Amino acid sequence: MATASAPARGPRHVAIIMDGNGRWATQRGRPRLFGHHAGARRVREIVEACPDLGVKYLTIFAFSTENWKRTQVEVAGLMSLFRRYITKEARALLNEGVRVRFIGDRVKLDKKLIALMDELEQMTAENDRVHLTIALNYGGRDEVARATKRLAEDVAAGRLDPASVDEETLPKYLDTCVLPDPDLVIRTSGEARISNFLLWQSAYAEYEFIDTLWPDFTAEIFAGIVGNYSNRDRRYGGVKA
Template identity: 85%
Template sequence: MEPAEKATTTPVPSPDRVEGCPAHVAIIMDGNGRWATQRGRPRLFGHHAGAKRVREIVEACPDFGVKYLTIFAFSTENWKRTQVEVAGLMTLFRRYITKETRHLRERGVRVRFIGDRVRLDEKLIRLMNELEEATAHNTNVHLTIALNYGGRDEVARATQRLAMDVASGRLDPDSVDEETLPRYLDTYVLPDPDLVIRTSGEARISNFLLWQSAYAEYEFIDTLWPDFTRAEFGALCASYGGRDRRFGAVKT
């Protein structure tokens, strides 16, 4: 999509919210490797177990009022891992798409991918495009998969596109404000996340949705991702409903 077209696309949709529930949940799916190591198995065994867990959580979303689910599958920093693990993950992504396309389509799940696709292999990119196209008309759940994604990289790419529009005269620099940049982000058709969950006991955001999560609620839990259950997901969504979200304001 051309930068100018992307910037002028209809802005973020208004999700159909269920009272007290997060409409958009983002998850940093951490702990696959440790889960496998605890069982004396290679790290890729944990990644395969984690991929199976994704289906359960996606299917649970409608029951907990979650319309949008964004999952962190592979970061721009994950290329630093061993060649064996990276190659195994890329194979896993291809298999996941091939295996899950029919199920996702039948469950009414719309799939989008965010991140820089340039470094991915052609077969994987083709499968990603086909899955997006096959589910384009689904509306039950909007599943966004962050693949070769980094928050800083996303902002840098968005800024480049914005600068190109300014240079070409398609955008007045005096009109640029905090509402402008989001129209150039990978997530330009999505609402900001209400709740961000990170599994495995780590308390950091790891370059995930940096701009979008400015006012998100966070939950850092000890559970390793392959052990993360539908029940725990539901409990976290319910806990979100009890939080006092003031967005910088003060109660009167």
């Protein structure tokens, strides 16, 4: 666990695109799923580091709407890993004061996995030490499309006046409606793109792209990035007087 103290102006909400599991495994001559298992184990360390760093909310990108394009073997292995992770980590997350939420479209997920997700959310609902959000079958465009559909249904039903719709309205329909927007988005593995992740929510987030592959992303690296965040000047489109 990281021991660095929280920076005075540190991020309250950090979102992470956990990239590089497959390459990490390939570099070691192992199948891609070996890397995904190593990456899943890394999540625990990062979650445990959050309180000491002043990070109240952590959102991780576990499986995107585009990841269904991967081989059937890899997708099936990932779904099995998600079920195993929830079953194995549920008690520890509860005892460590972690509240777990899942975002994304659950329709394509199997019923057993959905049941485990629901159970973990209910089990940890009273926790408040760290809010861990897991994006599973999630895509930013898909989320906005689903939110817009729900908004349109409310307009059609007379529950919402279309004249009142503004930029504060749509977030109430997003999967993340109960969460603050991320202050900092980290992507591992050297790729410099956002990959359809939290498109609306990250409009004013700071970004950090690093070369480290996700299974090698330690609490110390995390602490360093969080510490560096305090040196950034966030003006939200304005200028200093």
